[in-house]
Amino acid sequence: MTKTISEEDYKDLWEESQQTGQVVEYYDEFITGHQGYIPWVGKVLDWSISLQDGLGLGVYRYDLEQDLKLFEQQNKNASWSVLSFFVSGDVKTTLRGVIDQVDELAERTYLSCCSDTPETEEWVGGECLTRLQIWFEPQHFLKNFTPEQLSPLPLEVQQAAEGTIQPYYYSGRMTPAMKAIAHQILNCSYSGIMQRFYLEGKALELMTLQFEQLRDQSRTLTPQIFLKSDDLDRIHQARDILIANLIDPPSLLELARQVAINDHKLKQGFRQVFGTTVFGYLHDYRLQQAQSLLQTREMSVGEVAHQIGYVDRSHFAAAFRKKFGLNPSHYARQYQSNRSATSLISPSSHQKTPPSHQQPI
Template identity: 25%
Template structure:
């Protein structure tokens, strides 16, 4: 679940919008001694700005185990039809897939994990491989790097989602397409400069990205009790400057603005859905002064709390 949220946070510029997603389809395939493939397809009702993104997750060889590589993709544009008689290629009434009126926009999350034994087999007899390049770049530490899926990669992903193979043939097909993805992403890995993508090179390290995620989780867990950036940085063991810069790079907004937005969204729910009074919600959100809460709420929603109650 954490991996999904990390990927969606990059694909969707406004994190709160990811709550609109509804799981419509999922598939999981394990090709023995080769790859693990998973697909999760989400649909949504309201317009949702989605950017195609990909992650390369690398785990170096450790304790006698070979290195492991995981490719994660979030791509938009595929469609899911609500009519059970339809397939991805052909609508039940004979129309072409793209003309089906019952379809919904979707977001596909696709993960391909190469098992250590498979990676070890690819490395035999080679001293200058893509994986050596990974290790040189990561200094033999686990890391995550984000890239833009190239046109060839997106074409392969489309094939992996829309195919008619079953059984052993499905395993062979997915394995062959997975190798294509590994080849294309390796080319991008060598050429892509992560600092251009995030604006801060330290986020290529998995450990630092996890600290940013931990900071966000702390904010969400205590929306009723504001925390200073200094205390937040101390709790996640990260430099304040790095925390502020990294948080904005990952979530597209400052720590304070993110906290206030989520805080006011929770307040909106308590007022509108739970039917609590303005004073009750203000206290629950950690405000000692109702007027301060009202001002913050109007700045975020455009309405005073009392106005929301009468809508």
């Protein structure tokens, strides 16, 4: 019989096991981990390490006692993407509003960003569930790369690097090379600074292999879908809804519902018609509106950010700088300066135009 527990139940079990000494938390110079036993779950061993700005690595192993359903876990880290490598054990996962139930299987890989997304996982008793995860924050980890350099990465990762965060989910397979690196991480014999160097190198190797696989998969996708005239109308209608709701846009599924089209066709059709994703279009439109508003000098930078739907002014500034090469305040000053310079060198209405045979100095 499957035992169903909520996110709060799960946290309570962890805390109880730590208080009774069944689970021990341990630290070294760089790694934090837990080891022990949790009721209803079984033996646990996990550890994590921060590698560099916006990049971390974690290993999670559970020897499961019984079938377990973890209900309504809430993914909190809105800006983080996660690469998961399933070394052993299978899980049934549902990410509400992103994917229907899927079987996440041993020797498979998953790349996802599921900010504020309710998640349900079903674990199978009697199995050893071992997951290796690499998490990264594109805005920090990829900040020193140009858009052209980032172009081989999934489009959603590129957009996240510019500040546009949207849920996504990709799956792949663990190649022999990935399995070998995962084994090396799980059996790392170094300690201290050497351990950190080693794990960072292996994490970057795994990321390279995974992104290369996703790039190759994208090259072999099926041809563009055929869009009927009413499909095109719905896609343009969806675009209009986004523009009308800059501050609080609907989710992808809600947008698809509003225009009476399935979300898969909406996503593919949007790429086909506008050359970008739904929220990539929204991101670019917001910044174009910001550019126009800054030119008027009628609003402060904070007011412009709010007007186009950015809650965090610093995120707005970073996205604007990425697109236009200047901070918003610098752009506004430079635009006004250029306008003033242009007006000073333009002839006044009372000035006479030189005769056609004379060249103005």
